[in-house]
Amino acid sequence: MPGPAVLHPYDPAWPGRAAELLAAVRRALEPLGVAESHDHIGSTSVPGLRAKAYVDLQVRVRELPRPEVLDRALAPAGFVPTTGSRPDSPGVHRDIPRGSEVVPEEVWRKRLFVHDLDGPGASILHVRLSASPWGRYTVWFRDWLRAHPEARDRYAAFKTATAAAHAGDADYDGYTLAKTAFFDEVQEEFEAWGRRA
Template structure:
């Protein structure tokens, strides 16, 4: 991010992975004792989790947990670690209180609910999703697919750079976030099929 471009892209930094891992250890400690915390899945997601991919220099972290914790109790545990509840810059900012429904399988609307937190010092965004959240799976599959397909990673990087250049002078990066979905829409079937094949191979 720069003063005139809220969606400024940085070259990938190798230290992002270690910083994210340390933050996730701290988050797991904060959640200890909550129902479902022992089985929760914690991941470094987003572009900063893909080696070689340029990204906005914010670490995206994810917790998948069942049940989704009470918002007040969750904040009480995370606030001492430096997290605040994230609020969108617009009433319809994507992915703040709920994810945008997508996919070919009909699911209960409640699965799109989420919690979102921001850590200013760490420049990290924490997504807390239900364990059965489709988006919780998509983010991990998409990350792993990009890691395994360098040509697609580079194609995505070129799109991100082009979209970033269009955000100069804007107040936030909501338009950038929405515009990136064209790539996600295009490759979703491919990364879902790849993830299914990888899962079958692993379970043999």
Template sequence: MPWLAAKPFVDLQVRILPLPSEERLAARLAPIGYVRSRGSRPDSPGVDRDIPRGDEEVADEVWEKRLFVRGEGGAILHVRRADSPWGRYTVRFRDWLRATPAARERYEAVKRELSARERGKADFDDCTRAKTAFFDEVQHLFAEDP
């Protein structure tokens, strides 16, 4: 996203219904350099499932997803069901950051602090979990789906 410092990766999201099998996605994405990510730990957040945010009626549901990566420091591809509440949440969050400079600056400050704190660790899992506090604090500020 312009105007926001970030890791040297591009985070992409594809929302599709039905969610293809892991094998089928892997076969289709391999020719363009994507490989299935397993995360650094067995409990790596956001690798195989999303816990939805912002939609109270589905807050207890867990939504299956697939995560692929391309190259070191390249691209991260999140493949989610089209009806995934987390998929909708990420779009609303992105749009809110684009439209709200103060929120964007605050999120960047949180990410920089976490990056400094987590530097040198073998994975980003703790950083990912720590960003949850920011999401919890601000999610009521951006509009629901139109």
């Protein structure tokens, strides 16, 4: 992943770009018959929220296809697997366990893909197991921020301060890990809201 985190004002074009990319991913994965949901997640999915200019996408699958099968399926849509910028980059091969659900360790496994990182279609695609709590948390957190402007603004301020603190980093792994503090603070609240909603 290139450079430190650089946040941009919300771009109303992000949802349309996400919809186009998700349609391409849906077509690419259809022959495998494993995808159960396709989501626009992350800060680009929350109107009014500053974000890195990479549209975050998620596909939840019943089972993770073998790497070579998944890579070959997504290649025509322009998505290529990434290893992250460091050997220990967070969220590349597995999500960091969090939340109230107790699940087997293998449920946190995932694959991470990138698309056109230097161009107008810049995107990151998370392929997660449907059983993974992270898959639900990303959607609940998005919807909770959309429904609670004061929480969105609090998150925006936190992100801005965190990006400034990590502006000299070689990549945005430190920024990503530092955001855990905000999720720790609000996890119980948005998780309870998501279960009710």
